[in-house]
Amino acid sequence: MRYFEYFVGPQHVGVTGNMSYHLWADGDEIKKMITSVGYLHRGFEKLMEYREWVKNVPMVPRICVPEPDVNEVLYAMGVEELSGLVPSERAQYIRVLVLEMARLSAFLFYFAGAAGALGLYTIPQWTIGDRDYILDRFEELTGGRAYHIYTTPGGVRRDLPDGFKSRVQETMNYLKKRLIDYDRLMFENAIIVKRTKGIGIIEKDYAMNMGVTGPNLRASGIKADVRKDDHYLVYDKLDFDVPVVGDGDIFSRIMQRRLEFDESIKIIEQVLEMMPDGGFIEKLPNPIEWKVPAGDVYVKLESSKGEFGYYIVSNGEEKPYRIHVRGPSYTHGIQVAQEKIVGMRIADVAPFLFSLDVCPPDIER
Amino acid sequence: MGIFKKIFTPLDALKHLGQKPHTIRVPYVKKEPAKRYRGIHVNDWDKCIGCGNCARICTCQAIEMIPIDSIKVEEGKTNLRPQVDYGRCSFCGQCVDVCPTGSLKLSTEYLMTSTNKDDYIFIPPKDRDSGEGTGWESSTETSMLRFDREEMPERNPDERKLDFEPVLLGFSEQQAYLESMRCLGCGLCVDGCPTHMFIPEYIQKIRDAEYNGAVDEFFKNNPLPQICGTVCTHNCEDNCVYSRRGNPIQIRYLKGFAAEKVDNYGDVIKVDPDNKIDKKVAVIGAGPAGLTLAFYLRKYGVQVKIFESTPNAEGMMRYGIPRYRLSEKTLKKETDFILSTGAEIQYSTEIGKDIPLKNLLDEYDAVFIGVGFQQGIPMGVPGEDAIGVLQAADFLRDVAMGKKVEIGNKAIIVGGGDVAMDASRTALRLGAKSVIMYRRRWVDMPAHEEEKLEAKDEGVEIMPQTLPTEIVKDENGKVKSVKYVKTKMVDQGEGKRPKPVPIEDEIYEMECSAVIQAIGQNPDYSLFPDDIKEKLQFDKRGKRIIVDDYGETLIPGLFAGGDCVNNRGDIVGAIADARKAARGAQRGRGRASP
Numbered sequence: 011m012r013y014f015e016y017f018v019g020p021q022h023v024g025v026t027g028n029m030s031y032h033l034w035a036d037g038d039e040i041k042k043m044i045t046s047v048g049y050l051h052r053g054f055e056k057l058m059e060y061r062e063w064v065k066n067v068p069m070v071p072r073i074c075v076p077e078p079d080v081n082e083v084l085y086a087m088g089v090e091e092l093s094g095l096v097p098s099e100r101a102q103y104i105r106v107l108v109l110e111m112a113r114l115s116a117f118l119f120y121f122a123g124a125a126g127a128l129g130l131y132t133i134p135q136w137t138i139g140d141r142d143y144i145l146d147r148f149e150e151l152t153g154g155r156a157y158h159i160y161t162t163p164g165g166v167r168r169d170l171p172d173g174f175k176s177r178v179q180e181t182m183n184y185l186k187k188r189l190i191d192y193d194r195l196m197f198e199n200a201i202i203v204k205r206t207k208g209i210g211i212i213e214k215d216y217a218m219n220m221g222v223t224g225p226n227l228r229a230s231g232i233k234a235d236v237r238k239d240d241h242y243l244v245y246d247k248l249d250f251d252v253p254v255v256g257d258g259d260i261f262s263r264i265m266q267r268r269l270e271f272d273e274s275i276k277i278i279e280q281v282l283e284m285m286p287d288g289g290f291i292e293k294l295p296n297p298i299e300w301k302v303p304a305g306d307v308y309v310k311l312e313s314s315k316g317e318f319g320y321y322i323v324s325n326g327e328e329k330p331y332r333i334h335v336r337g338p339s340y341t342h343g344i345q346v347a348q349e350k351i352v353g354m355r356i357a358d359v360a361p362f363l364f365s366l367d368v369c370p371p372d373i374e375r
Numbered sequence: 376m377g378i379f380k381k382i383f384t385p386l387d388a389l390k391h392l393g394q395k396p397h398t399i400r401v402p403y404v405k406k407e408p409a410k411r412y413r414g415i416h417v418n419d420w421d422k423c424i425g426c427g428n429c430a431r432i433c434t435c436q437a438i439e440m441i442p443i444d445s446i447k448v449e450e451g452k453t454n455l456r457p458q459v460d461y462g463r464c465s466f467c468g469q470c471v472d473v474c475p476t477g478s479l480k481l482s483t484e485y486l487m488t489s490t491n492k493d494d495y496i497f498i499p500p501k502d503r504d505s506g507e508g509t510g511w512e513s514s515t516e517t518s519m520l521r522f523d524r525e526e527m528p529e530r531n532p533d534e535r536k537l538d539f540e541p542v543l544l545g546f547s548e549q550q551a552y553l554e555s556m557r558c559l560g561c562g563l564c565v566d567g568c569p570t571h572m573f574i575p576e577y578i579q580k581i582r583d584a585e586y587n588g589a590v591d592e593f594f595k596n597n598p599l600p601q602i603c604g605t606v607c608t609h610n611c612e613d614n615c616v617y618s619r620r621g622n623p624i625q626i627r628y629l630k631g632f633a634a635e636k637v638d639n640y641g642d643v644i645k646v647d648p649d650n651k652i653d654k655k656v657a658v659i660g661a662g663p664a665g666l667t668l669a670f671y672l673r674k675y676g677v678q679v680k681i682f683e684s685t686p687n688a689e690g691m692m693r694y695g696i697p698r699y700r701l702s703e704k705t706l707k708k709e710t711d712f713i714l715s716t717g718a719e720i721q722y723s724t725e726i727g728k729d730i731p732l733k734n735l736l737d738e739y740d741a742v743f744i745g746v747g748f749q750q751g752i753p754m755g756v757p758g759e760d761a762i763g764v765l766q767a768a769d770f771l772r773d774v775a776m777g778k779k780v781e782i783g784n785k786a787i788i789v790g791g792g793d794v795a796m797d798a799s800r801t802a803l804r805l806g807a808k809s810v811i812m813y814r815r816r817w818v819d820m821p822a823h824e825e826e827k828l829e830a831k832d833e834g835v836e837i838m839p840q841t842l843p844t845e846i847v848k849d850e851n852g853k854v855k856s857v858k859y860v861k862t863k864m865v866d867q868g869e870g871k872r873p874k875p876v877p878i879e880d881e882i883y884e885m886e887c888s889a890v891i892q893a894i895g896q897n898p899d900y901s902l903f904p905d906d907i908k909e910k911l912q913f914d915k916r917g918k919r920i921i922v923d924d925y926g927e928t929l930i931p932g933l934f935a936g937g938d939c940v941n942n943r944g945d946i947v948g949a950i951a952d953a954r955k956a957a958r959g960a961q962r963g964r965g966r967a968s969p
């Protein structure tokens with residue numbers, strides 16, 4: 011039997027970053043898919059072994075383009091745990107603020123892609139435009155829009171600028187208003203509903219067995235969130251819910267993010283209110299030649315795409331011995347995608363792949 | 376939802392028609408970057424010292440240090456300036472946060488367009504600065520550098536002024552670690568050290584608690600590390616990049632800390648006392664110059680004999696510097712080690728009196744003069760011959776020798792240098808009140824700031840802009856009081872030190888029981904017979920002997936170093952001179968003489 015063989019990618023396929031899928035279809039039905047990665051490989055994990063500890067700070071954010079801050083915070087948390095450095099409470103609040111703002115901007119990116127994959131282009135115009143307002147805040151805080159290079163072992167590199175909190179609040183108010191429009195545009199939109207409900211289902215048990223994490227897992231009905239389960243930074247002081255949509259289809263995954271969007275806004279508003287005064291950084295004894303005590307550590311946190319982890323090994327030198335990054339996209343974008351796509355229609359490939367929120371740069375480090 | 380509503384929902388979009396668009400009409404409207412925006416680099420070349428730390432931290436290897444011919448190389452500065460390759464730069468701004476001077480920043484300028492790829496590589500000057508308060512700027516708060524130092528623990532002034540025990544308590548291990556960790560290893564400090572010690576290398580060792588290794592580094596060009604690690608004039612620290620905006624690394628005390636950790640230098644520094652080659656050198660004076668020369672010559676196996684006029688070695692380190700600054704234990708540890716390498720010493724023998732210099736010149740392959748400046752300079756005011764008017768050098772020497780010195784209950788010390796500080800603090804310790812009179816301002820005092828403050832803390836009264844004019848005697852010829860005038864500072868034009876001019880109309884008087892003159896010292900060259908003196912070359916004031924790069928005078932085989940040669944007048948200067956002379960004396964006579 012001869013199948014229709016085709017490629018999706020590597021330029022763009024409803025995944026943010028270069029990655030290619032090689033598919034075989036019988037008529038309109040997908041029979042097999044294999045992922046083809048390697049377009050983005052920059053060897054970060056290896057490069058990090060050749061750089062002093064602080065020099066990796068500008069490197070790690072590049073591991074995830076839409077949500078780089080996760081990497082910065084994880085790297086800093088890992089190094090801090092190994093060295094016994096404790097960032098001030100203020101720095102920890104600022105980190106939560108940064109992480110949640112990054113989460114919001116990643117979700118806006120997601121909505122854009124999810125709708126774009128269905129050929130609906132008003133949504134991307136709006137959400138990408140609104141994401142820019144968050145990037146404006148990032149620019150004010152960190153000096154950079156996409157890559158912030160802001161969190162560093164010991165704390166954060168600068169304190170909040172004057173009047174920053176009120177401007178973040180304004181942005182939040184604006185986004186809250188916009189959500190009404192988004193809801194109408196997305197969830198009351200027959201095209202989206204019809205093309206995503208009941209399609210691309212990832213069942214609860216399957217998700218659990220495969221190691222699916224984050225919003226994708228919660229969309230499949232399992233209530234698990236590293237922010238709640240692991241108590242890193244100051245999340246245990248903050249009041250927020252972990253919504254669970256539960257159907258496991260594409261629609262659930264989009265809806266899951268939409269509900270979590272509200273929670274992130276809630277977190278940000280609390281952070282703005284509760285953030286204590288104090289220093290923003292505990293300076294390292296030496297910026298370049300500092301040696302992190304020997305040991306190894308695994309740190310993880312909740313990113314917009316799922317559980318993100320860093321395994322860091324130091325043998326007491328000025329440079330790390332080994333750093334391994336465990337991003338959620340490997341599981342979602344390779345194993346799960348390859349298996350679950352079988353039997354789907356060609357037209358559903360893009361929405362399905364995008365719904366998993368795969369970030370190729372975090373597959374290839 | 377009603378079918379009608381569904382149909383009309385898209386019309387909802389109409390509400391956006393009248394609104395201000397979200398997009399900006401570039402290029403008609405410029406996008407204003409945030410205040411902190413990380414755009415292209417600007418570097419203030421005048422402030423930049425070319426230390427290269429920016430290039431070192433750059434994770435993208437985008438920065439290369441380029442020599443600029445038009446920039447003058449000075450002590451503690453290079454003529455290198457960072458060049459940025461924007462094909463590599465990731466605009467992280469870590470270069471800014473590590474820059475010790477704060478000369479580097481990322482401005483809010485971001486436009487860079489050219490069809491020529493070479494245009495993206497340039498040495499950023501200052502001219503594209505978007506203005507103060509904009510861009511990614513450096514400040515001591517946000518810098519990665521810890522500009523504050525670890526404070527050296529000291530005894531409390533009220534307690535320490537009662538005895539001659541050391542004032543400094545020494546760093547703890549944690550302090551030494553943290554202080555040494557501040558070092559960036561750029562090595563600009565080395566410029567400031569006359570003997571060019573391997574500072575970054577030994578600081579690295581101290582950081583790793585490898586004290587033997589540190590001692591090994593010390594002895595490469597300084598055989599008196601613990602002494603220098605306690606009382607050196609630490610010119611290196613003035614060149615430390617941290618001193619540009621904060622406290623320099625305390626290089627001196629770190630050295631002292633590590634040296635103290637090694638009880639027996641002999642375990643690390645191997646010099647066989649029995650290894651003696653067929654070359655003999657006589658050393659006159661066992662001050663730091665003489666001791667240093669002896670050590671380095673012994674390393675080469677040269678036979679060394681030191682002649683010292685007093686019953687003890689160490690020269691001014693023993694007879695000038697008081698024991699509360701430099702302990703007996705430290706002095707003895709370092710001299711004993713140098714002597715243990717096989718250098719002979721003959722005490723209480725004054726060359727020129729007990730043995731003529733000529734004999735040594737005949738007998739030895741080379742002779743080294745390290746006699747220092749031993750005679751105090753008199754002030755030249757009426758009444759100087761009164762009983763109780765002393766020279767600081769004599770006063771300090773007598774106290775150090777344990778002689779009984781009578782100064783009564785109030786001493787007036789004249790002068791503003793380190794010697795005046797030492798004399799005043801020693802007088803305090805003998806139970807007298809101490810007053811320092813100095814003709815210029817506090818800021819002009821040549822004494823080190825820390826010495827001035829320590830003296831003040833202990834209760835020494837410092838009277839700047841005060842000039843003694845007469846010493847009044849009592850009927851027994853003993854000093855009774857000092858008459859003095861105040862001075863005003865008269866500007867001498869640009870680049871010149873203002874001059875103190877006495878305000879004659881009002882004359883004051885202060886009672887006292889002793890006057891200690893500390894306005895400088897002179898050499899005693901009576902050891903040179905006339906024919907030798909004639910052949911030697913001296914500086915304009917006839918004080919310092921001129922030598923060549925190998926420390927050799929115009930007389931072949933006669934070398935000199937220390938206070939009688941350099942105008943630094945400190946221990947490390949003497950060490951540096953002696954190192955040069957060791958190289959010369961070891962090569963043999965008359966290498967560079969005409």
Ligand SMILES: Cc1cc2nc3c(=O)[nH]c(=O)nc-3n(C[C@H](O)[C@H](O)[C@H](O)COP(=O)(O)OP(=O)(O)OC[C@H]3O[C@@H](n4cnc5c(N)ncnc54)[C@H](O)[C@@H]3O)c2cc1C
Nearest residue numbers: 660662663664684690691695726746747937938944945946
């Ligand atoms: C009060 C005071 C405080 C000071 N504090 C400091 C300080 O904190 N840090 C610092 O770095 N420097 C300090 N100095 C300066 C420092 O002590 C001298 O610069 C240094 O000791 C000079 O070394 P030298 O070997 O040239 O001479 P000296 O140390 O003066 O040694 C010369 C030796 O030669 C002997 N001698 C002289 N003539 C003859 C002869 N004809 N025959 C045989 N022997 C002879 C003398 O007895 C003496 O032992 C201080 C000086 C004084 C006076």
Ligand code: SF4
Nearest residue numbers: 423425426427429474
């Ligand atoms: S770190 Fe600063 S002072 Fe040093 S070379 Fe770079 S710009 Fe100049």
